[in-house]
Amino acid sequence: MHIDKTSRIPLYCQLMDILVSEIQTNMREEDQLPSEREICEKFNVSRATVRQAMQEMEQEGYIYRSHGKGTFVAPQKVNQELLKFYSFTEEMKKMGKNPSSIVLNFDIIDCGKKISKNLAIEENQKVYKIVRLRLADNKPMMIETTYLPYDRFPDITREELEKTAMYDVFTQRFAVKITSAKEKFQSVTTNMEEAKYLQVAKEIPSLKIERFTFENDHIIEYTVSIARGDKIEYCITLEK
Incomplete structure (x- = not known):
């Protein structure tokens, strides 16, 4: 491919x-x-043209720049279609990535008012509270x-969840048949603890996802997830 300097299409767009x-x-x-110099020489264009093309590519998520090191191909975002049930593990596998989880906390607690309402159970009933860091190819997501x-789900263990995907535990050990799920999305800023685990700067935009998973009417x-805004995007197809 080459740049046509007689075309009405701007040079930076062609590049x-x-x-x-x-x-x-x-x-x-x-x-x-x-490097910018190498691209200038290869396509016989100005440094300003190269920089404008690079800026557009960075804004659209094709590349990222590392000060003092150069310009690199950006990691592919996880693009999740919202019209059907999905799991993190299966979506990563579809993309050819290796999913894994680190269990940061595993507790059995008496639920308070908020959690009892969200699970539609009585207050003070026992629930698991499990905090996991989800990774793809060892990168926090x-x-x-x-x-x-x-x-x-009596007697689930921390060790079990470190070895087996949670939904596999549901279906294989407890014969769960997931019938539906509801999710709510909200843009939030990443707090200090979240930023540490996700390996991002504090207060960058992240996506908060609340999921309610149903087995029939139950x-x-x-689950409340904080997802990196630079790694995950969600889409939905609207049909008339």
Whole structure:
């Protein structure tokens, strides 16, 4: 591909199309792009043209720049379709990534008013409170705080959740048949503890996701997730 200087299409747009095509066909995540000088020489364009193309590509999430190191292909975002039930583990596998979890906290507690309402159970009943860091290819993606009714899932252990995906535990050990889930989304700023685990700067935008998972009419899971805004995006298709 080459740049046509007689075209009405701005040079930086043409250059951007060429570079994006190269990224999508011949490069992988974290691959380093040529320097601005090398791109200038290869396509016979000015440094200003290269910088404008790079700025647009960075804004659209194709690349990221590391001061003193260079420009790199940005990791692919997790693009989750919202019209069907999904799990983090299965979505990562579909993308060819290796999902894993670190259990940060595992407690059995007497639920208060808020959690009892969200799980539709009586106050002071025993529930699990499980905090997990979810990773893809060993990179932190989100923190999940999950509440489960103890009576529905007796004797789950921390070790079990460190080895087996939670929904696999549900279906394989407890014969759960998930019938639906409801999610609520909210933009939030990342607090200090979340930023530490997610390896991001404090107070950058993140996505708060509340999930209510149902087995027929019974809520069997209430989870609050804080997802990295630069790693995960959600989409929905609207049909007339």
